[in-house]
Amino acid sequence: MSVIELKNINKYFGSGISKVHVLKDVNFAADRGQLILVVGPSGSGKSTFLTIAGGLQTPTSGSVEVEGQPVEKLTKGQRDKLRLNRVGFVLQSYNLVPYLKVKEQFAFVDKVKREGNLSKQDLDNLLKQLGISQLVDKFPGELSGGQTQRVAIARALYADPDIVLVDEPTAALDSEKVAEVGKLFKDLAESRNKAVVVVTHDLRLLDFADKTYEILDGKISLKDKEHVLDR
């Protein structure tokens, strides 16, 4: 069973003549241990896809299932719990609280989610894997862009989610850095057995993906690398 599955998702915004059909019969599935890319140009519906997959928005029709559980049937509070326990977000704006040191970002998760987080040993290993062990006493404002992103990834993985949703992780990075980030997400997906879904317009990440979906004008389709590059 796929860890997350989107079935026949449609999403409309607005009404009357300003009604926009943003997602059209979207079907999508992601398995553990895989890095899945969802690529598409600006305005294609990538962000809407991400927010629906993460339970932040409900679709107009269709169903999102996490481990077979339909998300749309959950209450707001239950969707909060789902995101807290099973979905990790790595956002463009990163997900760090500016007045918490790196180690306190994890301590805060412990305050609101008392069980199921990484053990101290696992966290130490994760920080080593991400190369940020030495940054635990620093505030986000003291970190470089790359360091901040790695801390944000650690923060997303600390709650030990099944799915990690990543929004445009390589915006404004040079090719060398893009390769680093792509390799990092692939390693994390494999070594930690997570379904990592990266939404991006950056085709330089294609080399690292196990599966690639393309969104164009709200329609999603599974594509191979060559097809996407040819377009």
Added chain:
Amino acid sequence: MYLALKEIRHEKLRYGLIISMVVLIAYLIFILTSLAFGLAGENTQAINSWDAKSIVLNKDSNISLTQSTITNDQAKDAKLSSKEAVIGSTPVVAKHKGKEKISASFIGARKSQFIIKDLKLTSGHKARNNHQIVVDEKFKTDGYKLGDKVTLNSFKDKYQIVGFTKNAKLNVAPVAYGTMATWKYLRGIPNAPVSGSAIVSKNAKYNAHDSHLKTYSMNKFISKLPGYSAENTTFGFMIGFLMIISLVIIAVFLYILTMQALPTYAVLRAQGIPARALVSTITSQSLILMASGVVIGALLAALTGSLLPVGVPMAFNIPVLTWISIGLMIMGVIGAAIPAQKIATVDPVSVIGG
């Protein structure tokens, strides 16, 4: 609470400035309240010490002790018990060579009645003849001592201070207790058939059985003391406005800080952090700011009180100040309501776009 404390510790200057605003407001409220109670006390200390519940005055006196007279016949018909006492009141100026003049309220009373019987002295003894008086400790503060002989008003007679009592002020003036005969003499009516100015009673429903006399509750009488109600109303308004100002300040500051931090809250909501946890953060922050401001303000007010000269009438009424502190904390919670509502309704989608 965790986020609240961490943010305050990280943003020391920003939150320090907010706390300093709360400190100033709390300090001002505490000082004004203490002054209000101090002044109110100086109006009513003597009355409170009598523990009387009602007062009988001449109907035409406009509820003024010094304007009221009770005749001997009226006093006789009033059937006084051990719970009633006749008093005579007149303003006097006490003088002693080389010492400052003191404006005082002379209270004449019978030594067989509870006003004098229950009078507690801090030193000396009660008046034994018409030329002895017991005075409030304000006299001592102004340099008078036991044995000093003072003149009252323009009379040549001298009255010896034989005792001091504390908390004996009426209408802000220190009280001098003496005999009824002395009171009549000072009023210039030594031989008139007048018994006193009023009858005070420990019985709230006491009736003097005379159509020219009227019984008033002590609270009504106190409220009619010259300037008393106006003074208290003014203080009440000032304190009320300061409470509202504290509410506005905390609400505005927290609102601005929340609006600046809204993207962070949106990210936290996207991560599944319950709105309840974030709302409790802003409420805790508000309570921490108010509590810090109130505690520092209270300490500063206490320090001010200890440094002020004795003549400044400040009375720290701890139960009232505690209620005011609780009121300020409630203002903090109310002030956090609008920012809390913003946080509770922040749309996590806003940080992603879509």
